[in-house]
Amino acid sequence: MLGTRLDAATKGLPAPLAVVDLDALEANADDLVRRAAGVPVRVASKSVRVRHVLESVLALPGFAGVMAYSAREALWLVHEGVQDVLVGYPTVDEEALLALASDPVAARAVTLMVDDLAQVDLAQRAAASGGHRLRLCLDVDASLEVRLGPFTAHLGVRRSPVHTPQDAGAVAAEIVRRDHVELRGVMFYEAQVAGMPDSSPVVRAVKRASVADLDRRRARVLDAVRDAVGHELDLVNSGGSGSLETSAGDPVVTEVTAGSGLFVPTLFDAYRAFVPRPAAYFGLDVVRVPARGYATAFGGGYVASGPATRSRLPRPVAPAGLRLTGREGAGEVQTPLRGGSSADLRVGDRVWFRHAKAGEVMERFDAVHLVRGDQVERTVPTYRGEGRTFG
Structure with missing residues (x-):
């Protein structure tokens, strides 16, 4: 009992008091790796917020890197020994950006998320002042857009303003023109797939349509970004605990992200993609x-x-x-x-x-x-x- x-x-x-059941945690970690089918799993720190647990999971085969939710958190994790941190959300914290650009180890270990040239401007200024180049990742909106006559239905969260290959190529081309920053990769977080339980036929239909859309659009976005920057990207991040199989199944994806699937909170009880523990x-x-x-x-x-x-x-x-x-x-x-x-x-x-x-x-x-x-x-x-x- x-x-x-x-x-x-x-x-x-x-x-x-709070407890974590280690047997369940380890079984969940094994299951995430199995579902990722050989694609490295980046750990979402906001779904853990216990450094010892993050480090323990990162030591397991199949896991690589942390997705942080704050630039200051990323700095701290690097100082504590984490070697690869992708900040999953844009930041306008100029003090943290300057600290990052002033630290050669952190500047190499951390990748910042952007989806707007105003964010790029902040990173560029910090890098110019701090003396070290900053690496960027472009957040591409992964929501499903369905056209119904003259109207467009947006199914998913309102996240990045960058949606089409043309959008992504334009931002990437502008980043290339900037000094002190470089575009390392792109991210697609399909919240309407990864973050919704399979509770109804309608939701399952939206998920299937979203997966099909992304399988086409990811490749087109990558083509546009590669044309703009003139080289291959080494990071293509996608997915979440609820969508590892479909995200990892796209050959252009180099890594997937999961965090909630380690602890399995109540919002994940209705998922069919995995056994909740x-x-x-x-x-x-x-x-x-x-x-x-x-x-x-x-x-x-x-x-x-x-x-x-x-x-x-x-x-x-x-x-x-x-x-x-x-x-x-x-x-x-x-x-x-x-x-x-x-x-x-x-x-x-x-x-x-x-x-x-x-x-x-x-x-x-x-x-x-x-x-x-x-x-x-x-x-x-x-x-x-x-x-x-x-x-």
């Missing part, structure tokens, strides 16, 4: 029993980012049968619970939850307990525990 095992492992440790949990202690069928736990208001819907709330998973109350949900100081097993809960008992997203919950804790079986194998700091918060 999950709750019994985690209770035994963390007995005597104060709650709220939840690996990350947090525990709260019951502090009062206000009435039969109810129990109140301390803390727990760890609501995930995204649309403000019930899907973003944490989910109680052990003991079984518990649910959040509709009136209060997950509270900053207390979380009321009700359900069949709540009738048996007593003050001091522990309740285990899963978060809706993977790495965000680690921002709430300064340490995470790595559990194997019913024992804590090691306790390590989160980013927050190392005094690092990047967003």
Whole structure:
């Protein structure tokens, strides 16, 4: 039983607390590599936010490099020994850009994401001042556009303004004209494939159409960018935990990215692409029993980012049968619970939850307990525990 095992492992440790099940984590890592079918897997740090776990995963065969979410995070990771960091989002942090361009090791190890010449301008100025060239990656919008008569439906997230081969070629050509920066690669993140569960025939149809569109468009974008820069690109990144097979199946893709598939949060439970093995949990202690069928736990208001819907709330998973109350949900100081097993809960008992997203919950804790079986194998700091918060 999950709750019994985690209770035994963390007995005597104060709650709220976070744990990672190492057996599940390692099985998930193996599964990501299998699904990538020989294409290197870059680890998305925002879905982990525990440096020890990042390093442990990077040491496994099949994984290579980190996708960071912040330029400052990238600098820190390089100083801690990570040798290849792709910043997955554009940055306008001029101080971090200057620090990066002033550090020869970091400038070689880090690749910055751009999708607008204004971002290129910032990188160019920093590189001119810092003395070291900065490497760039062009973020190409991977959403599906469907034309319906005079209208165009945009299926996916609003991410990069660069969508067509012509768009990409134009930006690449302008980058080539700039001093102090160089274009290393391109990225395509198909959120409507990687980030949506296979919960309906409509979603599955959109995913199939998106994969077919990208299989055609990636090659055309690469041709346009190569023509503009005059050489082959060494980085073509694509995919996420929900789309490794289809992304890795395109021969032009040199690497795929995954992160959430390591911890498997609740938003990934409905995916058909892989078997969900939840690996990350947090525990709260019951502090009062206000009435039969109810129990109140301390803390727990760890609501995930995204649309403000019930899907973003944490989910109680052990003991079984518990649910959040509709009136209060997950509270900053207390979380009321009700359900069949709540009738048996007593003050001091522990309740285990899963978060809706993977790495965000680690921002709430300064340490995470790595559990194997019913024992804590090691306790390590989160980013927050190392005094690092990047967003």
